[in-house]
Amino acid sequence: MSNRSRRRFLQFATIGAAGAIAGNAHSPEGSPTSSSVINLPFAPLNPRLGMIGTGGRGTELLKNFLGADVQVNALCDIVSEKAENARTLVEKAGQKQPVLYTKGDYAFEGLISREDIDLIVIATPWRWHTTMAVAALKQGKHVAIEVPAATTLEECWKLVDTSEATRRHCIMLENCCYGYNETLILGMVRAGMFGDLLYGEAAYLHDLREELFSNKGEGLWRRTVHTERDGNLYPTHGLGPVANYMGINRGDRFDYLVSMSTPAKGLAEYRSSHVPKDDPKWQERYITGDMNTSLIKTANGLTINLQHDVSNPHPYDRLNAIAGTKGIFRDYPPRIYFDEQPGGEEWGSIDQYKERFEHPLWNREGEIARKLGGHGGMDYLECYRLVECMRQGLPPDMDVYDAASWSAPGPLSQASIASGSAPVKFPDFTRGRWKERKGSTIAGAVA
Template sequence: MMVELPRSALSRRTLLRSGAAAGAGLGLAGLAPGAAAAQDAWPAAKGETMMGVPFEAHEVVRVGIIGVGNRGSSMLPLFLELDGVAITAVCDTSAEAVERAARAVVEQGRPEPAKYSAGEHDFENLLARDDVDFAYIATPWEWHTPMAVVAMRNGKHVGVECPLGVTVDELWELVDVSEQTRRHCIQLENCCYGQNELRVLRMAHDGMFGDLLHGAGAYLHDLRELLFSKTYYAGQWRRAWHTKLNADLYPTHGLGPVAAYLDVNRGDRLVRITSMSTPALGLAAYRQEHLPPDDPAWQERYAKGDATMSLIQTEQGRVIHLVHDVSNGRPYSRLNQLQGTKGVFEDYPPRIYLEPTGTPHEWGNWDDYAEHDHWLWKEVGPGPGGHGGMDYLMLYRLAQTMHLGLPPDIDVYDSATWSAPFALSARSIEQNSAPVDFPDFTRGRWRTPHPGTDSAKP
């Protein structure tokens, strides 16, 4: 049965935004209209829903970090800036990285965390500890689901770097285990807590863009130098994915914010995806220009097309354009676009046009809309940083919900949905860009109003 939330946990904004109010009469435990006919489209539930389920309140949130390479070590200082958060254990296959992380904790005047570096499965010993409430996983992608499953089965809530899982079966496993264990599984580094993203979200929910029609998100980042680095990705694991799969390998950065704008899983849902890729030329061209002829990378054949583009349609007929390209020279962009019947926002650089106040055919000044900033940016952010402050605010809000015993802004259903294009785009491309059905990880509860990133201040 769905947990009944106190009225304060659901803001008026959450309840009245587009689509959610229409489903409110179904009751928190009810299925969406027509869902009964589609129940065969998802595996049978093995536990009760985690939608809207609050954390148990923690006076101190005790965190175990698995993976203290580039990403994990960059997040460690942000965890250490949070009040009421303790780093109790760190793990990595590199003993040197573990020692460096432990020193960073001690240098902040904190107790030294327990250290685990005895092979690939030493993370299991960390997760067996009774002084870890939340496990943070920042490891190569193929380890994300196995580690998250062990964490939840050991009673830990878990946050996972993107993607959450690399197959649809893995994503269903994470949903099932979360429901069975009553532990939350959350997609971190989700790009939903940026200042622009949260401002657009609040403006969309206030109806300033009118009826929402389409949006765009992307991960457009020139990673060629890092992909061929001998040290940045241990064992060059990330480039190896470009030899194995032609797909959108990093969908969450672009999809997460746009899904929030469109109330995906809170009044709308993703129903199908169509994907295609360009030829795979960029990495081979970079190799030709920069690597000596005896480098082992010359034995590689790149399967991943340079740019993978997807169109995703929602139940309400809206469309999301999703793009991935890390193999070509270009400035960084996540696109971050939203179009409605009354106006449009486009990022990189940020610009806006709204009717009836905007000058026809001219962009307006995005800074003029600062009054619509989320309370996290008005009163907390950007803090010590991390992707312009969004990483710190993501962790701040996570810790806050755990301290106060509130539901997380992002749940396992959001997280699985945002990661699903990793596998689904590959399937569509393999089928000559045929449409592929999107799993409904909510099992028909996608109309249910519940907290999201447009959160009310506690």
């Protein structure tokens, strides 16, 4: 932990009575002045979109929102060619030229104050997410932020507080929640197929070494984070779907975690064989332990094994497992086992469940989703569904409490590691309302 992050950690951490470190930041849980946005429906409207950050991810998201017939009125990127490239996509979709904001780090302030925008999509480097989201909420806009929504507990609380104060939604764009297998399994969980749930596994295991050392795209900012923090830098892709299976913030919540990391070796080793000795990257010291393993305990007693490794050879894997008293599902590759399944103790295929449990969204929109293709189609479904909720005046599938809870293992894993893997408490971002809400996120799977 750097001196700066240690100071930040000490600002919020106090030792709780039970010996776990409580991460309560500045906002009191259960504050009587707070007004929850749980289940708050959108005022029905056909959203007009403004996008901040039109790099790799922003461009992909833009294609998907255009695929969902969303009007795009303004785009912002500090690199004008990127904004211009994105503008071409909008024009190709037959829309009028969107206005561009490209002059400096705070050009986005011009975009978020426009009257002809209802939804701001943020796809910038992590350190900008909360600053931009909070500013946009304060301008009365709904916000959809890329993952992770926040990188400190203070930022998590800022998003919650501001969403509540402005009565605007702040959604984290956790596309994996809309994956084919994830939505299929969610339906099966809700139907009780796995019995009482016991544990899950979630991860982001993705060999990003080439990308991290690239001189463009994420190579310009993401490697730097590996010189600043030791913990799980990217918890949400694996965790979001498992949180949905378990009904986190809907009858259960994350209670505490413990975390440990291996030594940091992969990036330095990659650099030694791929980066010329006179490159400034040789000045960097990587401190993010290569494999971070965190164990989360929920209030109802369930456990989650949460992992992160982007610095070593590994086939892509989010683990994506859920188990209960009647059976277990594991992904990568997808396989399932139920009590007394024919074939003895062999894994079975999930194909036999597709007819009965294919998610209604995939059933309805799967063809166009697969055609647009982003991450197998889930990117389109997350964009389409968000816009559908706005058009129909529904509450969003995922809200600011999910954004905060799923991002929190980032700073909490850092805090646990810094204190010898001590248990660290999750704040209750819902301020107790997780007990009242039932069911799951994601349309059509609500029991």
